Amino acid sequence: MTDMHAEGRSSRQPPSDAPPSEGLARSGQRRQLTPEEAAQMEEKIRKVELAISLVLRIGVVVSVAVISVGLGLMFAHHGSYVPIRGHFSYRKLTSRSTPFPHTFSALGRALARGEGRGIVVLGVLILILTPVLRVAVGVLSFIYEKDPPMTIVTLYVLAVLIGSFFLAGV
């Protein structure tokens, strides 16, 4: 039975106690790795994990920063939003007829005028694009790990994601 330890997938257990790998599934492609190769593979996988984690963190931090700036500007530009006790209800901003940018041209105009809500929408779009970027990094990392089956899998996911944005008419 193929055991993961022999292939260096487990990073915290020593490879010495693992039974020999037979390359059960992809026979011919898999052979038992030497300890040096296993250590190299392990290091590569760790690098990939850290790269994906970093992409997600950067996306999250940038989008929160942009959203906060936008929200701050919304309140700075509209004095009636601010008081805790006031005559201005939030429902004027959350009804179906509330105007806010939802096309790229409208977003561009709102950003050019320095409108807070435009900047918030930009931050939300950065947040939406973070998982797409994460899949793109996944493709690159499986190429780096020299793993053709998983490269094809992630390429397919990336293609469907990008396709979905075009289908939406973005």
Place this chain on the structure above:
Amino acid sequence: MRELQRTTDCSYNTCVTPLDFVVSLALISVAAGVLGSLIGLGGGVVIVPVLTLLYHVDIRLAIGASIVSVIATSSGAAAAYVRERMTNLRAGMFLEIATTTGAVSGAYLTTILPARFLFVFFGLVLGYSSFATFRRRHVAEPLSVSNDRIANYFDLHGSYYDPAEDREISYKVVGTKLGLGLMYVAGLVSALLGIGSGALKVPAMDSAMHLPMKVSSATSNFMIGVTAAASAGVYFIRGQIDPIIAAPVAAGVLLGATFGARVLGRVTSKTVRLVFVIVLVVISLEMLQKGIFP
């Protein structure tokens, strides 16, 4: 003004102002982020009922906010889970084949299938999967052998370090075909109803594919962002993403998810399963109610 005074948010000439709204929604969103990241469901489970029932926000805008909260939970928590090796990256990315395909085909099926039917169907499916998860509540030991050819070919097995048990746990994956099928349905439902993609992903991995519960939750968290992103473009163009709702939701959920990701390591798989079952029962009842008494 007369119209506003009829509603609950204005009384004695003072209203819930945008500032009150943003601050209170951000605080609720922090809680939604903690819960969503812990059980791998995303924050939408809390956000949609809060927005529609408490703030009387239009359901279409609430679903847009839910998509934002799901992506925020996913990215916020996954950054930590991936670094701590709790997520099974390979299984997650492999199963995304089915979820993204389901999400895109769901966008076309909206016109064919009536929503009521979907709510009833999905309510029953979730009711069953909460039962299946509950039955597995004492199962802690993962599989050590797998004859699943797909799982072996793509090498989807893995191991993780469990801080609650203070040991490295390695596990084998089985039932990939059933898992892929359930993931396709999860993607489909997520696009059709705007909710519930994690609610099917966790049982698919925990019960059908025998991944450890914590790994299922962390991997579901990792995947829901991609499933939601596949339908987020549609929501943006349709004008369902309202900045004054999205801003506090995104910021609050991100903060909560980052915190929730620290909690998962310390609690036991049994606790995670029980919390998951409770939330799942609530969602399935909610769905059945929407389908039967709309």
